[in-house]
Amino acid sequence: MASNQFTLASPPTDAISALKFSPEPDSTRIVVSSWDKNVYVYDLRDENGQVGEGKLLQKFEHRAPVLDVCFGENENEIYTAGLDWDVRKIDLNTSQQTVISSHEAGVRNVVYSPEHKVIISGSWDSTLHVSRTDTGTTTDSLPAVIPLPSKPFSISLTATKLVVAMASRALHIYDLKALALLTAQSDSTSTNGNRVEVEPWQRRESSLKFMTRCVACMPGDTGYASSSIEGRVAVEWFDPSPESQARKYAFKCHRQTSDDGVDVVYPVNALAFHPVHGSFASGGGDGVVALWDGISKRRIRQYQKYPSSVAAVDFSASGKYLAIGVSPGFEDGKDDIPEGVVKIYVRELSETEAKGKGAK
Template identity: 85%
Template sequence: MASHQFTVASPPTDAISALKFSPDPNSTRIVVSSWDKSVYLYDLRDENGAVGEGKLLQKFEHRAPVLDVCFGENENEIYTVGLDWDVRKIDLNTTVQTVLSSHEQAACNVIYSREHNLIISASWDSTLHVHLGGDVDSLPIVVPLPSKPFSISATATKLVVAMASRSLHIYDLKALALLTAQSDSTDPGGNRVEVEPWQRRESSLKFMTRAVACMPDDNGYASSSIEGRVAVEWFDPSPESQARKYAFKCHRQTGEDGVDVVYPVNALAFHPVFGTFASGGGDGVVALWDGISKRRIRQYQRYQTSVSAVAFSGSGQYLAIAVSPGFEDGHDDVPEGSVKIYVRELGETEAKGKGAK
């Protein structure tokens, strides 16, 4: 099967901050957060069950721009964070929005850990809020961070927090779940807990981290920077595993004078089946990479403006790409029709690694 691409109907009107597929491998639902103060729920299937431009199912307005969104235990609940500082749960069946907690500055990231039933948010107030799922009345534990977080990602056992000052913390999710379950939930400010990370690391990249994404096999993660580079690292602290880590240049375009123009790598996402990963850059390019064999598998056509988010579906059959004008373009206004969501239906081996059987 050859791949083909289509555009999702009724996109947001301002830059897209995040997009995520439903955790159900058979689902074609996508949830999208935007700077237009809204969250959008789409289904790529139309009324006849055909996959194409799909339809907008629901739109949820917020008080301020929404910086991240994720599905929860199933595809009928989502969690959002943004510039209103709140961590929200939205029940898609009833459309009820519940504020789980509020940070002291903008909340920039939110993830749900299925294995441990945790909702984890990160904020520019240099904290994590860790909630137990299923109980909207319980208050979180508040985990102080040494600096402002930029991106978080999780595996079945670990949470990776990429921060300012090129600092990374890796937390054991089982330990976080235990602390949250034991927390005194009567303090309205949340229970502030000093948590020792499983590992502390310094980024392999010289410049500010833009995104981090964990490998689906629980072995490591990739991170990207504002300076057109991606690093691939493994959790195993042994010298042999640490010797495998590496970084490479990407998302660069040769200018008219022959000098490379370097773009930020805004987004990373791992394929759930093959373990390869996609990167999206300020140059409007999406590339697929085999992190094990250190090779680029393919690079797609250049989009009209910056790629702000990428995501694979639970089955790995679809790759969603959010295209939004960014600061790279040198202007703040977003021209009408410039924000788009593209979806590629991938061929059977399109995202397969070079050495995969």
């Protein structure tokens, strides 16, 4: 079966900042955050249960642009982060919005750990907030506040680890169990949570020479990939042994040759791992999405160029669908977004489409 692609109806009206599939295996629900100050909840299936243009289920307005969104314990619970400095929980059944924690600057990322029942946010105030989600109410447990050496640009987690990619090419890897324990020690008399100096499990310097744009963890809890503004991706493993560290590598991608023969380099804005095959997708400012086999160091395939910069990518929990958020990345120096250029494409993948060259 060849891949089948369609676009979702009722896309955002401004640039897409993030999109995420529901963590539930058979779900076709997806959430999208945008600079238009809204979070959108879609289902790929229409009223008749057919996968096609899908339908917009709900839309939640915020006070400022929303920079990230993720699902929580189930597909009826989402968390948002943005330029209003707040991390919010939204109950999709009741439409109730609750502020979980407030930073002192814009919040760039938010992730949820189902194994440890914590929500973790990274802000341009150079802190992480770690908040419990199983306490009944948000006032029962204030967040643990972890200072960072510089601003976080992207965060990603596995069942046991949290990877934080920051400015100055700094990268911290934290033990999630240790972070979850901090929330139980938060000072309930403090209005801003408990500021805690935490030693990372590992400190690393990015293998990439330029600013990190995105980091994504492997589904097998063994490592991560990171990308830069300068058209490169690095693949690394957690295991600190010399043998394992010798396996790390970086490669060039998302580059186009101009008509006069000049190599034009684009930022790699988005990365996502396939939950079954372990391959990963990259999306770039050149409007291209490529699938990579990180083990055999090969490109599996590259899709036809999209009409604008790729802002976000994600695989469904089953691995059957790949969602691609497309919106101008301002590589052309223009900051206005014409109507109709922001789109969400969804590819229904064949069984072998994202399988690596050496996979069985």
